[in-house]
Amino acid sequence: MAGEVLQLRGVGVRRGRSNLLRDVTWTVNEGDRWVIVGPNGAGKTTLLQIAAAMMHPTEGTAVLLEERLGRTDVFELRPRIGLASSSLAAEVPPEEKVIDLVLTASYAILGRWREEYDSTDVDRAVALLDALGCADLVRRTFGTLSEGERKRVQIARAMMPDPELLLLDEPAAGLDLGGREDLVTRLAALADDPAAPTMALVTHHVEEVPEGFTHALLLRGGEVVTQGKVDEVFTAEHLSATFGLPLAVDRQNGRWYARSTR
Numbered sequence: 263m264a265g266e267v268l269q270l271r272g273v274g275v276r277r278g279r280s281n282l283l284r285d286v287t288w289t290v291n292e293g294d295r296w297v298i299v300g301p302n303g304a305g306k307t308t309l310l311q312i313a314a315a316m317m318h319p320t321e322g323t324a325v326l327l328e329e330r331l332g333r334t335d336v337f338e339l340r341p342r343i344g345l346a347s348s349s350l351a352a353e354v355p356p357e358e359k360v361i362d363l364v365l366t367a368s369y370a371i372l373g374r375w376r377e378e379y380d381s382t383d384v385d386r387a388v389a390l391l392d393a394l395g396c397a398d399l400v401r402r403t404f405g406t407l408s409e410g411e412r413k414r415v416q417i418a419r420a421m422m423p424d425p426e427l428l429l430l431d432e433p434a435a436g437l438d439l440g441g442r443e444d445l446v447t448r449l450a451a452l453a454d455d456p457a458a459p460t461m462a463l464v465t466h467h468v469e470e471v472p473e474g475f476t477h478a479l480l481l482r483g484g485e486v487v488t489q490g491k492v493d494e495v496f497t498a499e500h501l502s503a504t505f506g507l508p509l510a511v512d513r514q515n516g517r518w519y520a521r522s523t524r
């Protein structure tokens with residue numbers, strides 16, 4: 263499939279009197295690697311929920327993989343989109359085996375019972391875990407993993423059905439410095455792989471943006487501050503407006519750094 267993977271036009275999400283998102287217009291093209299950056303409560307997770315066909319907009323239109331939300335069967339659409347998020351991780355039973363957690367993603371269910379998998383599926387699951395540095399965790403249960411290991415296993419699961427769009431909600435949250443750097447390096451390798459799916463990653467921190475991410479969208483108070491090519495978006499002016507404090511922004515070896523100048 264060529265062209266637009268996701269197209270939002272004038273998207274709003276209201277809950278009671280709150281506008282979680284307002285007038286968001288955003289196009290993701292095949293092969294793009296997007297980061298969505300903003301402070302707590304900006305609406306980042308809400309935006310990702312729409313991109314994952316887990317939530318419908320209250321206003322505007324959302325077209326995912328050429329299917330318009332509200333006019334398509336989301337149960338057919340969801341397996342084409344990989345989502346890794348801490349809220350999904352919280353639903354995993356602690357006794358779930360890592361290999362089963364990844365394998366069951368092909369069926370978009372939790373729990374391995376009833377399905378049988380062929381050896382091609384098992385080989386793919388092991389290869390994905392290996393690529394994310396988790397080959398030694400295959401036989402462990404999810405409940406025994408560290409936070410960093412859980413994050414990497416979740417990404418392997420999200421990639422298992424070979425999605426056309428991969429969505430990562432705060433993949434580095436809760437990781438120590440070594441864990442963050444390991445994950446960011448692996449995500450940079452993924453971003454660099456032309457065979458990898460189109461991606462969108464949510465974070466609060468520009469330091470967590472892997473090298474090779476091409477585009478950025480800044481959100482504040484449910485509204486887009488600016489969006490476009492990452493080096494045009496990640497300026498002191500734009501990031502200061504997004505986070506509501508004066509920031510200096512640096513880039514070194516493809517990575518970004520921000521600090522307060524107050």
Ligand SMILES: Nc1ncnc2c1ncn2[C@@H]1O[C@H](COP(=O)(O)OP(=O)(O)OP(=O)(O)O)[C@@H](O)[C@H]1O
Nearest residue numbers: 277280282300301302303304305306307308309466
């Ligand atoms: N059902 C709801 N009813 C009212 N407000 C809600 C509801 N769900 C979320 N919100 C609010 O919408 C805003 C956006 O939430 P969202 O989780 O999308 O933000 P976020 O940018 O991902 O935040 P964080 O970085 O803290 O995870 C928050 O202020 C949140 O409290």
